[in-house]
Amino acid sequence: MPEWKILLTDGLEQNGQDILRAAAQVDNRAGISADDLLKVVAEYDALIVRGRTKVTAAVFDAAPRLKVVGRAGVGVDNIDLNAAKAHNVIVVNSPTATTIAVAELTLGLMLSVVREIPRADATMKAGQWIKKELEGHELWRKTLGVIGFGRIGTEVARRAKAFDMDILAYDPLLPAEAIRLRGGEPVSLDELLHRADIITLHVPLDENTRNLLNAEAFAKMKDGVYIICAARGGVIDEEALLQALNSGKVAGAGLDVFATEPPGATALVTHPKVVCTPHIGAQTVEAQTRAAEDIATEVLAALEGKPLRWRVA
Ligand SMILES: NC(=O)C1=CN([C@@H]2O[C@H](COP(=O)(O)OP(=O)(O)OC[C@H]3O[C@@H](n4cnc5c(N)ncnc54)[C@H](O)[C@@H]3O)[C@@H](O)[C@H]2O)C=CC1
Numbered sequence: 001m002p003e004w005k006i007l008l009t010d011g012l013e014q015n016g017q018d019i020l021r022a023a024a025q026v027d028n029r030a031g032i033s034a035d036d037l038l039k040v041v042a043e044y045d046a047l048i049v050r051g052r053t054k055v056t057a058a059v060f061d062a063a064p065r066l067k068v069v070g071r072a073g074v075g076v077d078n079i080d081l082n083a084a085k086a087h088n089v090i091v092v093n094s095p096t097a098t099t100i101a102v103a104e105l106t107l108g109l110m111l112s113v114v115r116e117i118p119r120a121d122a123t124m125k126a127g128q129w130i131k132k133e134l135e136g137h138e139l140w141r142k143t144l145g146v147i148g149f150g151r152i153g154t155e156v157a158r159r160a161k162a163f164d165m166d167i168l169a170y171d172p173l174l175p176a177e178a179i180r181l182r183g184g185e186p187v188s189l190d191e192l193l194h195r196a197d198i199i200t201l202h203v204p205l206d207e208n209t210r211n212l213l214n215a216e217a218f219a220k221m222k223d224g225v226y227i228i229c230a231a232r233g234g235v236i237d238e239e240a241l242l243q244a245l246n247s248g249k250v251a252g253a254g255l256d257v258f259a260t261e262p263p264g265a266t267a268l269v270t271h272p273k274v275v276c277t278p279h280i281g282a283q284t285v286e287a288q289t290r291a292a293e294d295i296a297t298e299v300l301a302a303l304e305g306k307p308l309r310w311r312v313a
C-alpha cells in the first residue's frame, strides 16, 4: 500500500482523523497560515480543508504531489476549481452531512429576529425589563421566500411548514415540478421579492449569486421584510442591506455569514436590528462528526482510485 500523506489545515473531528490514520500519514496543522501552507504543501497527496483555508491557484502550483482536495462541508467557493482541473486534482466535498444543522440554525435565526430574543436576553442580563418594547411578530401564516431550493432550502421549508408558513421558492436550476414535490410554490425572483414576509437564502456563492440581494432587490420587497442568510455573505450586498435596515425597509436580519470573515464589529454586525452568529450553521457535534467520516472516506476513495460519491471537480 502506498504511504499517502494527508494535510489537515482546518482541523477535523477525531472520528475522521482515525479513518484517515488507518490508511495514511496525517498531519494536523489546523490554523496554518497561507504562507506556511505554500511552504509545506509540496509534501502532500491530499489536503482536507473547511472554509477558512483558501486553496488558491498558487497552492495548486506549489503542490506537485497533490491528488485530491477534500472540503469537509458544502461550499467550495474557497477552492479554485479551475486551477484544480488544470492540475488534474480531484475536489470532493461532504454535502449532506451538515444540511440539518444549517436548516435548524436558519429557523433559530428566524425566531431570534422576529421575537428579538437576543435583545430580550441581553437586557435582562443588564437588570432591565423592557417587556413593552419587545412586541415581535409570529411566523404563523407568514410567507417565507426561499432562494435556492436545494438540500438546505428544502429542509428549511419543511420546518417552516410546521409553523404554518406558506413557502415560495426561487430556484432557476430546478424544474417547477421538483420544487412543488419538495413543498414549495415555484416563483420568479421578482415575485418572491414582492410577496415574501421573510426571505432566506440557500444558494452557493458564484458569479450568478454574488450580490443577488442588492439595492434594486431590496426596493422590490415588502416594507418590514425580514432577511435571513446562512449561505454566504457575498450573496447579499451588505451596504445595501445596511441602508435598507436604516430606512426601515428591512425590519431585521439574521446573519450567519459575512462577505469578509471575521467581519469585526461593523455597522451591520452591531446594528440593533441584526442578529449575528459567527458562521456556525454547520457547527454541531452531529454535523461535524458526519462530515468528518464522509470526507475521510471520500478522500481515501479518491487516493485509491475508487468510485466517488461527491466529486465537485
Ligand atoms: N452557514 C453554514 O455554515 C453553511 C452554509 N452553506 C451554504 O449553503 C449553500 C447551500 O447548500 P445546499 O443546500 O447543501 O446546496 P444545494 O446545492 O443542495 O442547493 C443549492 C441550490 O441553489 C440553487 N441555485 C444555484 N444558483 C442559483 C441562483 N442563481 N438562484 C437561485 N437558486 C440557485 C441550486 O439549483 C440548488 O438547488 C452552500 O453552497 C453553502 O454556501 C452550507 C453549509 C453550511
Ligand SMILES: O=C(O)CCC(=O)C(=O)O
Residues within 6 Å of the ligand: 050, 051, 052, 072, 073, 074, 075, 076, 098, 279, 282
Ligand atoms: O465548514 C465550515 O467552516 C462552514 C460550513 C460551510 O459554510 C459549508 O459547508 O459550506
